Amino acid sequence: MTDRVINWFKYASPQTFYPLAGKLIPWFWALAALFGIAGLAIGFLIAPTDAQQGEGYRIIFLHVPASWMSMFIYLVMAFWAGIGLAFNIRLSGMMASALAPTGALFAFLSLWTGALWGKPMWGTWWVWDARLTSELILLFLYIGFIALQAAIDDPRRADKAGAILALVGVVNIPIIYFSVKWWNTLHQGASVSLTKAPSMAAMMLWGMLLCALACWMYSIAIALMRVRTIMLERERHTDWVRELLDEKG
Amino acid sequence: MLEASNLECVRGERSLFADVSFRLDGGEMLYLQGRNGSGKTSLLRMLCALTPAVSGEIRWRGAPIGKLGEEFRSELCYLGHQNAIKEELTPFENLLSAARLAQEVLDEEAALEALALVGLRGREDLACRYLSQGQKRRAALARLVNEKRALWVLDEPYVALDPAAVELVAGLIGAHLQAGGLAVLTTHQTVTVPAGAVRELWLGDGDATRRSR
Amino acid sequence: MLEASNLECVRGERSLFADVSFRLDGGEMLYLQGRNGSGKTSLLRMLCALTPAVSGEIRWRGAPIGKLGEEFRSELCYLGHQNAIKEELTPFENLLSAARLAQEVLDEEAALEALALVGLRGREDLACRYLSQGQKRRAALARLVNEKRALWVLDEPYVALDPAAVELVAGLIGAHLQAGGLAVLTTHQTVTVPAGAVRELWLGDGDATRRSR
Amino acid sequence: MLRAVIGRDLRLAMRRQADIVAAMFFFIIVVSLFPLGVGPEPDQLRRMAPGVLWVAALLATMLSLPRLFADDHRDGTLEQLALAPQPLGLIVLGKVIAHWLVAGLPLVILAPVLGIQFDLSRDALAVLTVSLLIGTPALSGIGAIGAALTLGVRGGGVLLSLLVLPLYIPVLIFGAGAVDATVSGLGPQAHLSLLGALALGGVFFAPWPTAAALRVALE
Amino acid sequence: MLRAVIGRDLRLAMRRQADIVAAMFFFIIVVSLFPLGVGPEPDQLRRMAPGVLWVAALLATMLSLPRLFADDHRDGTLEQLALAPQPLGLIVLGKVIAHWLVAGLPLVILAPVLGIQFDLSRDALAVLTVSLLIGTPALSGIGAIGAALTLGVRGGGVLLSLLVLPLYIPVLIFGAGAVDATVSGLGPQAHLSLLGALALGGVFFAPWPTAAALRVALE
């Protein structure tokens, strides 16, 4: 009897989660657009010129949110993966798979915007410095996670294998974050130019935070959308998906 | 000793079997039957805790095998479709290293005798890659000769063996049962085990119902 | 059609068999018997010209097979201990690509029918890695359903098959013999082929005399 | 016939998907590792580039060699191929072509992109690509001999590299040499035509010894 | 128990003989290829040396990874190991140690000899050897995770390199960095102790996720 209850939980959660996610998605899109417009407006229209870097510093409004998100999404992904591994909950595996592509996207954007920033500031697109390298490794970890899951047909096995990889890769996150502290490198430490002129800093900080919030909302919206697709695919033989498909005509 | 209740096995989108229950005590053998693809191998692997069951429970001496872990494994001897012998090593080396990995003591004399018993005299020191199909299977089965662990799980042990060897293996299983051991066995050949009680279990028709929850 | 004279097979320092001779005509089957390791597989591989014989000669339609080469191979269908199916491909793809490599025409309809006949309906599009042991063997044997080549050389075709499948394969061989084909077969199971004349050949006792020359 | 073999091998490669993508990734990663180990001065990087790219291409090809026949051998397909009514050499040719399409061509396509990373000039990039286009078939062909010779042999994959790498050295020298010659202002023609000769030999001559080696492996 | 696993794996390696010899030859050949591809100026060679030697060691290790569990998986031995009455992690530790003895240690022994070829100073040679001695166990340990994760998976060996190479990058950086630091007069201690931390993690932490991945592969 207990088995049945556990089963019910296991299988029912996607079923209840699916419509809930569907309702939430538009709200997150709206918030993402709101914060994005506000942040970009502050960052690109209102915020003053940086004393040291000129106008080039405005890449910060893209680069920092992307970098933060790339690390943060990895943590969330590893969290879900770990939960899935420990408690064998189907939904968490799906969440991890749903987050990975977005995380990879942000890791790539962090590298891309960083490279475009590095050329005018450091005079080079790329250096093999600790933070840059560990961010690159992060991108490869995301790609490895996606490739590993794609290579395994059985979704349950794919979830578990991916979870192990994700958990092993977590060591990389503190390395990225603290690399500037542990090794003195070319890359900016904690916000050099922001402290220079406090009056400007407020605007910059606001722009940056709003952009980061926008990326956050975007990630949630995207992850929910993707997890819904994954659910449909994986649960296609369950009654609730069949009913859903029937309803849609 | 070994109890399974309401086991269900799902492969891909197929539910191979559901609600399989049985109980096996010392001196008894479970003879698992079914068409090709009906899930016999899958069930055996569940009994070894290699694959988790989708639902249902397996108990050994009253405790769920997932919890028991090493305790259960130290009483279990599994022989699968694969022979688990190294082609580069000789039958003698294979036998010894299998025993060592299972943390059993097997002296060289006993190993040589076991190999002679399964008909590999003169091949003890020939790398297994040169053995014939049946001789490889014999090399794998030589483990059973001195096997003292309580639960034997054998997946088509008779495959590729000639009639004399089949009889020999059946004899080994019989002796094991008589000593109070348990065995779970699948085979498509009709072979009678000389001793012990046999329970039969048929698995569904192999063309299982599509799964729907 | 197929004649072997005074074949000898040497493995390592052992002479497995010597002076093996036989003759096989259309509609006849050679049932090769012997203990594990007596050299059955070795003999079959010689008949396919995969291994050269130490001494003796094999002739097909009067000409030595070594000379015939491709001509002989285009009349030969061999199925060994190994299944020769790709685990990544589906049974359907395996069947089609085997036919294409053998330069036979096999349309998709016929392939699907053959797979259904050997009991793989519903598994046509599942990668072979997921099939059970017996289903893999069935996928390999599906080749025989539309096989028109004259000489079938089958090494333990019944291994891992359930009784229904064994009967089916025996039926296929019988039909082949009735159509004037030849077959050479080994097996440790007692299976009667429903049609055609059967010649038996026993290979030595497997524990062959140590070679001394 | 050729089409059947190529078709089958390509289908297998597609089925394993990751094969193609990951061979490219291996190439990318190896090429990117060197700046890591060596340091970032652009001048030095530029001088290293041809060597590094060619060595990486060579290693990427070599990594995929063991599977060229091993899978077919293990599951019995190789026996079936040897018993097919065509000359085994032709079948091998088909397999070599399929191998190049899966393991060689992607490298050719990637090379210019990676070359940019090393700050190579446009001319040098073009020559690099052409040299790989000519050279990689030779790698596949020569590699097939090694793969067949080491089939089912105890040494396995590593023995294979032992056999094949020395044979790859001429390809490496002419290939990297062509790019070097361009960088230093000399024409690449001489190197490229030698490479072309190697490629022709690799593709049309190598299948026959390979077939012979396969028959030996099957005995 | 550990001894049983290590003993068996070593015996297998000895039986295959070529394995050890050929891994070393691979290392030697890759290291020797670079001067061929890059050209013979001693100054440039000296600067390249740490990177090239470390990359070669990394690749040589990586090449031997796919066989770490694949052979055992194919012939059913892995199931037996998983069913043995010890924790699977311990067994994996044994296999990792055996792998290092077969694939790592020979590289450490060879490295100083090959370093001479690159005109390295005595100090740099010593640090190179020590860095390899500390670093190669990390390579074996980390590699085991990748080997277990890709076991029986469609992508096979190449997916393995995709997973493992990024994790190898820190080892490479610290390893080559230690030698570089010595060459440029800074002390190698900082790099070496980081390398040591990686090695400890690789050998004592990695077996557990590896064991988990193996159980998943066997399901």
Place this chain on the structure above:
Amino acid sequence: MHWNSFGEFLAMGSHGLYVWGSVVVMAVLMLAEPMLLVHGRKTLVARLKRQLRAEQQEAGANRSPSHHSHNAPRNTPQE
């Protein structure tokens, strides 16, 4: 407002290429991702519907017991 003219805005103090290069790539990718998702979801739903319809037809046309059990939903617990 910080800018005096649109041209100045575009120039970004001579760093226009870098800044707008980042902005454009980021914008394109972040718009492409949801679009790809929506598209992928549409094709998936279409495929699933097709499969469902095919199954229902098969079940309707083929009343043989084995086929029937093939598609019959088993949502009641078997006791």
